[in-house]
Amino acid sequence: MQAMSERLSDLDSHVQGAIRVVTFYDTLMRRRVDLSALARSSAGLAVCVVGIRLHGTGRVTRIGPDGSEAPAQGHPPSSTAPITLDDEEIGTVWLERPGRPGPLDEVLLDRLAIAATAVVERYGPARTTMADPALVELVVSSGSDEAARARALRLLEFSADRPIHVVAVRSSLPLDQVGSLICTARVVKAAPLADVGVILATTVDRARFPKGVRAGIGAAESPDRSWQQARTALRFTTPGRPVVRYDELGALALLAHVPPGLARDNNDVSAISRLAHSREDLDTLDAYCATGSLRRAAERLHLHHSSVARRLDQIGKALGFDLTEPSGPLRAGLALTAWRLLADDGHGDRRGEPRTYS
Structure with missing residues (x-):
């Protein structure tokens, strides 16, 4: 009789914990958080690294329990769950818990996957790499005032406290594919402008530009000046040097003028x-x-x-x-x-x- 009572007590504790997890995610969904905020909140709740990956873009978000980006070398996933939309698996969520999974990990991942699906449904078009060319032009145009530029960056989901790298691209590959390769884990947007493709990225891994792509990378802090520099650097690319940073040109940049x-x-x-x-x-x-x-x-x-x-x-x-x-x-x-x-x-x-x- 005592053993049965202890088992019921454990079950009641598990149910209460599960209800708290469900309530936690219901609150997040009402607040209409994005994927980064969802991962950050989940990591705090789970007290371990939480990961979210969308198959379409290949973008991976990994957040530690302290709310910061998790180190590249972490624990292997201790438990995973698929993100599904219209019966199609569009991504994965996981926990990187040292040791064995916790008693509520399955419930947490289930609710996290549901919340991630809701985020993708709500922000899906804006979360893709390809962006509205008009917004991108506002960001890089020298004629834009700072208020309009800042608003365009917010609409493109760039954080005001992170630098923006501007890349001018000529490529036979789709721009979204190039963007997803050179910036895999953070916000990246791309759009064609006139005769050149432009990529705005939080980070740029120049080693990941695919073959057949020419790219010039701007160095200025302001996006409009960086765009001008990126286009200049693009003009200096060659088959043997397909990716050029403007700040590497030095005095050679004077030839462009x-x-x-x-x-x-x-x-x-x-x-x-x-x-x-x-x-x-x-x-x-x-x-x-x-x-x-x-x-x-x-x-x-x-x-x-x-x-x-x-x-x-x-x-x-x-x-x-x-x-x-x-x-x-x-x-x-x-x-x-x-x-x-x-x-x-x-x-x-x-x-x-x-x-x-x-």
């Missing part, structure tokens, strides 16, 4: 333009200017150094100066860069280089 007519009339730039019919010559010259060494250029081109030497001798004759002289690589590199900037600005033709975006 040379009037096109002045650059086009320069003898060295004109000579590069005449070489443009030969992809082989351009690749050889680019490799030599980038490495400053005949042997390293040969390694990059997978050719014997004597073959590269013969090519450089012919290219030097076409350019009208000796590439092996101390100033040769610098002079040729500046001319090649100026020619590329002209080509990118609609005054030439970058043969074989991507100019599409999605």
Whole structure:
């Protein structure tokens, strides 16, 4: 009789705990919280790391019990539950509890999954990577006042206390795919503007840009100046250097401000333009200017150094100066860069280089 009484007491305690969990999530849903707030509140309730992942975007939110982002190296999930919408699994929630799952973990995850579904239903379109181009243009336009810019950032779900990285992109891949790759765990938005794609991201992992993508990354704190810098950096990208940060350009960025007519009339730039019919010559010259060494250029081109030497001798004759002289690589590199900037600005033709975006 005593054993039965103890079991009923334990059951009653479990039911009361379950009711408190249900009430807790009902309150959160009435407050219309977003996924970040949902994960933060859940981690505080569970007193362990809580994770939420949406399959569509691949974005993962992991929050520790102190309310901050959890370290990358954590415990494996101790229990998981699917997030379902219209009978389709759209994501997963989990707890990273050291040791065995707690007695109320199953109830907590069930309610967390239901709450996450409600958030996705409510904010789903705004939570996607692709954004309203008009809002994105308000953020990056130099003509926007600060109040309009701040409001646009709020509507795009960016926090006022976090820096915004602006990326200019040309890609044959969809912009949302690129955005999800370079910023996997935080807010990222993308939209096409004129002839270039723009990505706004809380963080940018330059190592995760996929093949076939050209990207310029702005460095300024203000989004409008950062957008201008990102577009300038994009113009300096090459097949061998597809991602360029503006602050890495240094004095080279000044070339972007040379009037096109002045650059086009320069003898060295004109000579590069005449070489443009030969992809082989351009690749050889680019490799030599980038490495400053005949042997390293040969390694990059997978050719014997004597073959590269013969090519450089012919290219030097076409350019009208000796590439092996101390100033040769610098002079040729500046001319090649100026020619590329002209080509990118609609005054030439970058043969074989991507100019599409999605």
